[in-house]
Amino acid sequence: MLRRLILLALLAAAALAQPPKFELRQPPGRPQVKTYTLPPDKLQKAIAYSDARNRAHFAGVAYGILVLITVLAWKAGPKFRDWAEIASPRRRIGQAFIFGTLMVLTVDILDLPVSLYLQNLGLRYEQSVQSWPSWFRDWAMGELIGCILTGFLLWILYGVMRRSPRRWWFYFWLTSIPIVIFLEFVSPVVIDPLFNKYQPLEATQPVLVAQIERVVQRGGLSIPPDRMYQMNASEKVTTLNAYVSGIGASKRVVVWDTTMKRMTVGEILFVFGHEMGHYVLGHNYILTGATLLVILIFLFIGYHTMRRALARWGAAWGIRGMDDWASLPVLMLMLAVLSFLAEPVMNAVSRELEHNADIYGLEVVHGIVPDSSQAAAEAFQILGEASLSNPNPSPFIEFWLYSHPSVGDRVRFAAEYDPWKNGQSPKYVK
Numbered sequence: 117m118l119r120r121l122i123l124l125a126l127l128a129a130a131a132l133a134q135p136p137k138f139e140l141r142q143p144p145g146r147p148q149v150k151t152y153t154l155p156p157d158k159l160q161k162a163i164a165y166s167d168a169r170n171r172a173h174f175a176g177v178a179y180g181i182l183v184l185i186t187v188l189a190w191k192a193g194p195k196f197r198d199w200a201e202i203a204s205p206r207r208r209i210g211q212a213f214i215f216g217t218l219m220v221l222t223v224d225i226l227d228l229p230v231s232l233y234l235q236n237l238g239l240r241y242e243q244s245v246q247s248w249p250s251w252f253r254d255w256a257m258g259e260l261i262g263c264i265l266t267g268f269l270l271w272i273l274y275g276v277m278r279r280s281p282r283r284w285w286f287y288f289w290l291t292s293i294p295i296v297i298f299l300e301f302v303s304p305v306v307i308d309p310l311f312n313k314y315q316p317l318e319a320t321q322p323v324l325v326a327q328i329e330r331v332v333q334r335g336g337l338s339i340p341p342d343r344m345y346q347m348n349a350s351e352k353v354t355t356l357n358a359y360v361s362g363i364g365a366s367k368r369v370v371v372w373d374t375t376m377k378r379m380t381v382g383e384i385l386f387v388f389g390h391e392m393g394h395y396v397l398g399h400n401y402i403l404t405g406a407t408l409l410v411i412l413i414f415l416f417i418g419y420h421t422m423r424r425a426l427a428r429w430g431a432a433w434g435i436r437g438m439d440d441w442a443s444l445p446v447l448m449l450m451l452a453v454l455s456f457l458a459e460p461v462m463n464a465v466s467r468e469l470e471h472n473a474d475i476y477g478l479e480v481v482h483g484i485v486p487d488s489s490q491a492a493a494e495a496f497q498i499l500g501e502a503s504l505s506n507p508n509p510s511p512f513i514e515f516w517l518y519s520h521p522s523v524g525d526r527v528r529f530a531a532e533y534d535p536w537k538n539g540q541s542p543k544y545v546k
Contacts (some may be wrong), residue, residue, distance in 0.1 A: 159507065196219055224259060300400070301366050303362070328344065460516050
């Protein structure tokens with residue numbers, strides 16, 4: 117299933133009644149940050165939390181694949197197909213929504229133990245403060261949205277399959293292009309507000325917005341204040357974030373309120389500069405293009421693998437053919453395996469984009485925030501402490517799972533990056 121993601125955030129300390137003075141606040145007795153470190157008690161906690169999450173990821177993938185194999189063994193697909201055809205004998209779109217809803221709910225309910233474990237893990241390590249009723253509300257809302265999108269996509273997918281049995285993978289990919297772009301466009305304004313509360317940053321922090329505009333002008337860009345938002349993340353999590361989402365008229369920069377409560381103005385301006393880098397460097401378009409390319413490759417491989425699997429086991433699974441609704445679990449199984457194998461590649465692309473955004477952030481606040489390199493290093497230190505990031509992750513885990521450079525690498529780079537000192541030209545902000 118098509119899933120998207122994009123997140124991060126920006127905001128500043130308490131209510132600012134006067135224009136902020138751009139002084140980098142160092143906690144009393146705290147030396148300048150050159151490397152990412154944690155006190156012994158927090159270090160052990162970070163290692164334990166990271167190890168638990170890493171194990172949960174790989175176990176969750178294996179469990180998810182097992183769920184799909186179980187669905188095939190139970191012949192749930194043929195049962196749901198028969199029910200859908202009885203309930204809507206003449207309307208394919210009705211069959212698509214009935215079958216899709218039954219399949220989504222079956223798979224996701226069977227997969228629910230993994231989701232419950234991850235939420236419990238977040239509560240245990242104080243990364244989440246979301247109540248269970250609130251969590252189940254979000255889960256139910258996600259299921260509702262997933263059922264609607266799945267029914268619509270299945271109606272298109274299997275319609276294309278019936279009309280072009282050998283080229284459906286390509287024609288469906290062509291159809292998916294406007295769908296992916298549309299979802300990227302509407303997600304910030306329609307879907308995201310269903311899960312979190314957003315406020316215009318100008319309404320909550322007008323003085324901060326005025327200072328942010330200095331950074332925007334330095335980058336030679338125009339990001340209207342009405343595209344800057346605060347997300348009330350503290351209702352659910354304790355971690356910090358900021359992000360750019362949307363395309364075209366829906367593109368926006370979002371800062372979590374947790375970020376603003378923990379960071380100084382200079383640190384927040386660097387965070388904003390990083391997010392502005394994503395905006396200026398077109399990273400959303402790059403990720404959308406990469407997503408479409410991955411979908412094409414997955415559909416091509418899925419078509420050939422599915423054809424062979426159905427030729428061998430289709431009769432035993434009760435599946436009539438590739439264009440049978442009941443073939444969906446086979447396609448889902450293929451895509452689950454491919455998605456897992458593609459994680460290192462997609463994360464490597466993401467890490468490179470995040471590193472480039474770090475460079476842009478350092479350059480665009482240089483001369484605006486005193487000792488901007490130290491402000492960035494301190495911001496990463498705070499981010500790592502809040503999210504219990506492991507200072508020394510396994511190279512394999514970093515290669516396979518990290519969508520961002522490790523906090524340790526980011527702190528070191530920020531503390532050392534200074535092209536102006538040696539008379540070199542900055543990479544992005546001249």
